[in-house]
Amino acid sequence: MSPPTPRYASEVRQRFLDGLLFWEGRVNRRDLIDTFRVSQPQAALDLKAYLAALLPGQVIYDTRQRRYEASAAFRPVFGVPSIDTWLERSRLAGLAIEVLPTLDRPLDASLMAHLYRAIRDRKTVHVAYQTMRRASAEDRSITPTAFVSDGQRWHVRAYCHLREAYRDFVLSRIAFSADQVEAGVESAELPVDSEWCSWVTLRLAPAAHLEENQKRAVCWDYGIDGELFVTVRRALEFYAIRRWGLDRAESRLSIVERTESASNPGATA
Known part of the structure; x- marks a missing residue:
């Protein structure tokens, strides 16, 4: 692989500065030098180029600390940065962050590759499939059409002959x-x-059994003003309801209305 071009490398460093100002609220040349091992003159050029892209008043220079600090008017040049990237960087820096492990199902990359080619070439393939009801695997001829994740495990959607x-x-x-x-x-x-x-399209709202303060808390949880609209393929509706717990009596959200359409109403032309 060829090394990144100077222009690309400079943009990477400017995105880093953008994210640092967003998360940490402060930045200086030393951050670039320590992270990217660039020279002081190069760090100064990168910082100058980044600051030129900001609107006046978005950052303030603290002469005592010798650093730039984000003002209340600061808006990231490259958009809101990745939360995952910041969390990983902060974890490595010593911030206490714990994430519950997921109980992942094994995913056979070789199998997925073969099924992908079957989808691409519209092939019918022969597999053995173990259901929850049968004592042993059953031979099937299937024509795969799509891959689906319900957020916890992967499926292949296929026509079962x-x-x-x-x-x-x-x-x-x-x-x-x-x-x-x-x-x-x-x-x-x-x-x-x-x-x-x-x-x-599912129109969701705080469950009727909740108290008013609880309904308000649910709205804050999901960042909604009373209702939430979610659109999924009809084939995935079952997974969505189960994943979001909408089929449970203690669910904090309930389905107020359900409408079907022949096309995705949220898609843009």
């Missing part, structure tokens, strides 16, 4: 032989996946 319908198959429950997958044959014309091609 055994059930003669579209199904979602959990990737970690699929056993396959590379020879069988590679030997997949071109699929015949598939029926329309109506659930995938239609959309559902």
Whole structure:
């Protein structure tokens, strides 16, 4: 790989300054020198170029501390920076940050690659699939059409030739032989996946069983003014309801209204 161009490297450093002012509220040349190992003259040039992109009054120079500090009018030049990047940087710097581990399902990259090629080439492949109901895996011929994540595990959406319908198959429950997958044959014309091609908009609001102060707290939690609209494919509605706990009696949000449409109402042309 070729080294980054000077212009790209300079932008990376300016984005760093932008993020530092946003999170820390202060910045100076030493931050660039320590992080990127650049010379003092180069750090001065980068800082000067970055400050020139700001509107007057967005930063104030503290002569005693010899640093620039963000004013109340500061707005990041490159937009709100990544929270994850800042959290990782702060964690390495010693800030107390703890994140509960996720119970991830194993994801077989080789299987995903084969299924991706089957989607791309519209191939029917042969797999063994372990359901929760059967004692042993069952042989299936499937024609994959899309990958889906419900936020906790990955599925492949496919037309199941055994059930003669579209199904979602959990990737970690699929056993396959590379020879069988590679030997997949071109699929015949598939029926329309109506659930995938239609959309559902859920109008959510604080649950009716909550007290007024609790409803207000829920609105603050989700940054809403009384209602929240979420649009998902109809095929994913079940996962959305389960993931967000909308099917539980103790849920803090409830579905006020559900509307279907043939296209995504939130999509832009």
